[in-house]
Amino acid sequence: MSAPFDPYRPLDPSTLDPLRPGHAPRSTTGMVTLAVVGGLGALLALVGALTSGAGGALVALGLTLLVLGLGSVLVGRSGWALLASRRLGGGVLAAGLVLLVVGGNLLPTPEPVPAAALTAPSPSATPTSTAAPTTPVDPVVALVAGASDGSALAALGTLEVKGRAPRTGYDRDVFGQAWADVDRNGCDTRNDVLARDLTAATVKPGTQGCLVLSGTLADPYTATTIAFVRGEGTSEAVQVDHVVALSDAWQKGAQGWDLTTRTAFANDPLNLLATDGPTNAAKGDGDAATWLPPSRAFRCAYVARQVSVKARYGLWVTDAERVAVAGVLSGCADEAVVTDAVALGEGAAHQQAAREADARAVAAQRSATTTRAPAPAPTTQAAPVRTTPAAAPVAPPAAAPGGVYYKSCTEARAAGAAPVRRGQPGYSSRLDRDGDGIGCE
Structure with missing residues (x-):
């Protein structure tokens, strides 16, 4: 039995509740x-x-x-x-x-930062220009600016840039007679170009070296070799291309020319190349923005010739054409403009030799006629007087098979019949000046 509680008895520290505040001594850990x-x-x-x-x-x-x-x-x-x-x-x-x-x-209040200070460069930053922004430089203009004098790139910079005009009113005849003899050498332009561009060319005797019968073409458009033989079904293997197509020229300035200028343009050797026929047909009237030769090795020379022709005649280019030409010439910036396309090649040398041979033959015939001894005087018997009958009227050319007749190649082209081949309705020898069986070619 426990002892009764004595309020006057001293407390035993071991009986104190350690969780009650104020009774436990403060620990060392708490002080730390x-x-x-x-x-x-x-x-x-x-x-x-x-x-x-x-x-x-x-x-x-x-x-x-x-x-x-x-x-x-x-x-x-x-x-x-x-x-x-x-x-x-x-x-x-x-x-x-x-x-x-x-x-x-x-706490100190921070000073407001001026707006100008927010955009000011740091002391270590490279100072930037405060000039007003400029218009971006046209890459073609920059390319042309660095071109050397006499280059096709420099000539490109002189061409006016405009939109394509309507094709309304265009016809082949607005450029004059096809393959006219503008240089008055006695040969039409087509034969002049064939003689210039073919090698091992042969010409028909008696044509003053004009009519090219055969030869070999190193085609610049396809980098292939083509054998040319004049005749029906073979002549078309080699065609003479207008480097700047007549229709393209019509839409870029030629509408304002007179007939003499257009005829000169259509027969200018600078604008003509003997090429592969099917490739020329595929080109059509495209400019550099829509067509380039399949042979990449020839593209620089090709666009340089186009620029040269347009610069000579004052034709303009479209912006797309200008960009396309500059793109090609950027890889051959030193490509020169073409100024002389009439230099004699092997074929032209054959043509010239044949022309000289024909001239010698004519001169010899005339010399023999003037030195011939006069006929002996008639004897006492007078020669009978002969009455020269009046010349019969010249009948018009016989109508071609089928009853079709064309007065000229212009009329044949207007009817959509050109070229007219031997044996076809409308063919006649007067339309086939070179006698190759193909009229109005």
Whole structure:
């Protein structure tokens, strides 16, 4: 049986409740923790004072008290911080808030940054130009600006750039007679070009070296070799191409020319090349923006010749054409303009030799006629007088098979019948000047 409680008996420390506040001695660990927290608070206050003055120190101290008070309110007590109740912790929390507000008001206000300073370059940055923005440089203009004198690129820069005019009114006849003898050498332009561009060419005797019968073409468009033989079904293997097509010229300035200028343009050797027939047909009237030779090795020379022709005659180019030509010439900037396309080749030499041989034969015939001895005088018997009958009227050319007759190649082309071949309706020898069996070619 336990002894009765004596209120006057001394207390035994071992019977005290360690959880009741105020009865247990403060532990060493709590003192250390309080010292660490206090030291951190003091350090924060020092840093705040150095960086922001008194306001920074008060803010740091307020944050420290705020943490201590908040911890005491949540836990109930913080013996290590000398806070024995929630009420005391709330007071510490309120003091921390007050210090935060006061310190925040004491913090220095940052000066507003001028708008100009926001865009100003840093001292280490490379200074930039303040000039007004310029229009981007046209790459073609930049390419032409660096071109050397006499080059096709430099000539391209002289051509006017405009849109394509309507094709209305175009017809082959607006460029005069096809393959006219504009140089008055006795040969039509087609045979002149064949003689210039073919090698091992042969010409028909008695034609003053004009009619080319055969030869070999090193075709620039396809980089192939083509055997040319004049005749029905074979002549078309080699055609003479207008490098700047007549229709293209019509839409880019030729409409304003007179007939003499158009005829000269259509027969200018600078604008003519003997080429593979099917390839020429595929080209049609395309310019450099829509057609280039299959042989890439010839494209620089091809567009240089187009530029040369357009510069000579004042034709313009479209913007797409200008870009296409510049794109080709960018890989061969030193490609020169073409100024002389009539230099004699092997074929032309054959033509010239045949012409000279024909001239010698005619001269010899005339010489024999003038040196012939006069006929002996008649004897006493007078020669009978002969009456020369009147010349019979010349009948018009017989109508071709089928009853079709064309007065000229112009009429045949207007009817859509050109070229007219031997044996076809409308063919006659007067339409076939070179006698190859193909009229109005």
